[in-house]
Amino acid sequence: MATVTQSTKFGNFMWPVVAWGVALIFFFPIFWLVFTSFKTDQDAVNPEFLWRFTPTLENYTNMTDNYDYWKFATNSVITSVFATLFALVVGVPAAYAMAFNPSRHTKDILMWMLSTKMLPAAAVLYPMTFLTKNMLGIYDTHFLVIVVLCLVNLPIVIWMLFTYFKEIPKEIIEAGKMDGVSTWGEIKDILIPLAWGGIASTALLTFIFCWNEAYWTVRLTTFNASTLSTLIEGNRAPEGLFFGRLSAVSTAAIAPIVILGWFCQKQLVAGLTFGAVK
């Protein structure tokens, strides 16, 4: 018995140390990115200044000249916000109908929606370029990016909303029906207030996915509607001399989302596992 107690005591001490160590290792690349962003481009590649250097803000103050950051950031905000909004406008009524008036096809429809997520985007890239460039003339517009981001995320949005709505007792909605409330009234006055938390976390998660999307946003734009993903991808070449400024613009690109993510990590689980993990 003595050994057991001893090892438990040792474990109690070591456990947090190991946990903290693992967490710091995982966070280290992000820390390093932010850390490097305060070095000049020369210092950033000089091993002599690996840890000790004179911090500077020049990479941030010059960001507008170096990268045209604000243009891309504005595009990211516009497209992500509107794509999220449209996805909710289309998704809330659909999820409402599926959760409260399911038919025998509802399960199949939901599964089919999820399966559209598995369609490899690359398989339809050329047709999409052809359609939007040669036929519709909407290539490289905010409108196109918004529509595509909305469609790409719609299955996840509907799934998430569906799982949240399912938790609401049907009787509450039924009671509204008895009182002669219209369907729109039901959604607006009963469903949305009750499911507000679920809708908000769906919106947050969709916003994060839109912001980080790097396939369609890069390939269906050239300049006007390009988002931050395009800006960063444009710097893929080994630009050793520009580590400082590259770190600064990368930090600026991920900071809003990483911070937003910290606040919604709890909702993330329910959202991403469609409520199957509790």
Add this chain to the structure above:
Amino acid sequence: MSKRTLPRILQTPAVLLLLVWMLVPLSMTLYFSFIRYVLNSSIRPEWTTPSLSNWRGFGNYGYVLKAKDFLFAIQNSVLIVGSILIITVVLGLAIAVLINRKFPGRGIVRVLLISPFFVMPAVNAVLWINMILDPVLGLQGIAVGGLNNLIDGLRDFPVLGVFFNLWPTFEPISFRATQTSAYAVIMMVAWQWTPFAVLIFMTSLQSEDESQKEAATLDGASSWSKFINLTVPHLARPIAIVIMIQSIFHLSLYAEIEIVSRGNGNKNLPYLIGEFANNNIGAASATGIFAVILANIIAIFLLRMVGKSLMD
């Protein structure tokens, strides 16, 4: 209006939008895959406009199957997705168990651990391939250089120096070569998605039946046997879900491959399609159809495995 009609109307926009989104481009891909269609050709300018008169039947499919890159791209897709799945599930389980108890600063540990998941893929790839893995300027190069200097210094040490003389000088690894760049992609994506697995496993661990475990402890079960016989079965569903969701995202992995592997011969299926699409749209479309078939096989398998439990 009947009781049934309104719900149908409400879900119609979503269903229609997704149907159009899926069917229109896909049927175009199917059409292009059966015709000769290139973007530039000075010898056969008639092939530069899609037309039924350039019908090629299954010719594009035969061409793609014979292309030496096709098999390589499929193998690489499987290697990359498979490795990422194994690494994230194993590491995710270990870390979830590790932090599934109270200790000082647990909230901060959680925040630090989940952060990589929110980093945009483009930044992830640029950060890893340049600032961390670069053999000269990145941390890898600096660390290897430092290690070599250290060993060099120790060689002059009396007595022990003989031992260090036997050590070879370390060579930094270039992660921009064909095969190593696949490892770089696996590394960076696993870094990003392990937190996701941790988060889900941890949530699930919190709902584990503690009394069962206590009973097992009284019966003299070891920690390991408790983990294998009680915890792992409890986590079966979350593991299946983590595998399904990651497969959805990683089968279409592109930005990381594009940034890390551009021009060095490494590719997965989506990247091969992109390469063909630079000129030979017919071949790109046929490859696309192969990718869709592959994705469907995996989708059916995964949805069978997980789908039922999602609907409970």
